[in-house]
Amino acid sequence: MYMHTAVRASPVACVRGNADTHRAPPAAQVEELKLVSNFTDTEVARLIKIFNDIDIDRGGTISRDELFKLQAFRANPFLGRIIHVSGFSGDEGEGEEATLSIKEFAELMSVFSIRASREQKLRYAFKIYDCDGDGKIGKDDLRQTLDVITAGKMDHDFMTVVVDQVFQEADEDKDGFIHFDEFAKIVMNTDIEGKLTFDF
Ligand SMILES: [Ca+2]
Ligand SMILES: [Ca+2]
Numbered sequence: 001m002y003m004h005t006a007v008r009a010s011p012v013a014c015v016r017g018n019a020d021t022h023r024a025p026p027a028a029q030v031e032e033l034k035l036v037s038n039f040t041d042t043e044v045a046r047l048i049k050i051f052n053d054i055d056i057d058r059g060g061t062i063s064r065d066e067l068f069k070l071q072a073f074r075a076n077p078f079l080g081r082i083i084h085v086s087g088f089s090g091d092e093g094e095g096e097e098a099t100l101s102i103k104e105f106a107e108l109m110s111v112f113s114i115r116a117s118r119e120q121k122l123r124y125a126f127k128i129y130d131c132d133g134d135g136k137i138g139k140d141d142l143r144q145t146l147d148v149i150t151a152g153k154m155d156h157d158f159m160t161v162v163v164d165q166v167f168q169e170a171d172e173d174k175d176g177f178i179h180f181d182e183f184a185k186i187v188m189n190t191d192i193e194g195k196l197t198f199d200f
Contacts (some may be wrong), residue, residue: 008063008071008121013091023043024045025044025045027050029048029102030044030045030048031151032103033047033048033102033103033106036103036106036107036110037106037109037110038110038113038115038116039109039110039113039115041108043113044106047105047109047200048102049108050070050200051102051105051185052068054066054067054070054176060101060102061099061100061101062099062100062105063098063099064098067083067100067105068080068083070199070200072112072199072200076198077135078149078195079112079198081148081149081151081194082125082128082149082196083108090150108200111196112152112196112197112198113197113198113199114197114199116197116200118193121192121193121196121197122180122183122184122187122192122193123180124193124196125183125187125196126180126183127147128182129141129142129145129178131144131145135179136177136178137177137178137179137183138176139163139167139176142163142167142178143159143163144164146159146162147159150180164184166178169186170182170183170185172185
């Protein structure tokens with residue numbers, strides 16, 4: 001059988017005598033990904049396979065479009081928009097498309113997994129709403145988030161009403177910002193946790 005020589009081979013020696021075409025991922029990679037996630041060995045292996053399937057050009061990173069190939073994101077528009085809002089924060093260069101490494105992908109999937117705590121999910125959701133990243137949600141943050149979540153379809157005046165209402169209710173100490181504890185209270189009775197969870 002022809003053996004291609006692409007430089008994708010792992011530095012870890014191949015296991016001999018195993019004809020399985022689905023090579024097991026290198027143990028070091030599995031351990032590394034387990035450190036940044038809450039997954040088991042089997043789940044990490046599945047995650048690596050998913051990543052490699054999406055990463056068609058085998059560039060080692062996935063773009064937002066590639067991520068959206070995952071059924072879970074298509075089936076849950078809320079999730080997809082959240083990813084869109086989050087903009088893969090941390091690695092956007094000027095004018096460059098943000099991408100995820102496998103490690104970042106594992107972290108992301110970990111937050112959305114059934115293993116993540118409600119607190120972890122809420123912290124993540126909070127970060128998404130906090131567009132300017134100053135640790136609190138201002139009215140501008142909320143406007144921007146609503147704009148993305150509703151795909152720009154929310155009428156400007158109506159949005160002002162909604163934003164004012166949310167602040168009226170959530171901003172308990174009236175400092176003009178929604179802090180994490182205030183945020184946690186207003187989403188307490190919503191299914192935000194369910195929306196931020198999927199099985200893969
Ligand atoms: Ca903010
Ligand atoms: Ca406040």
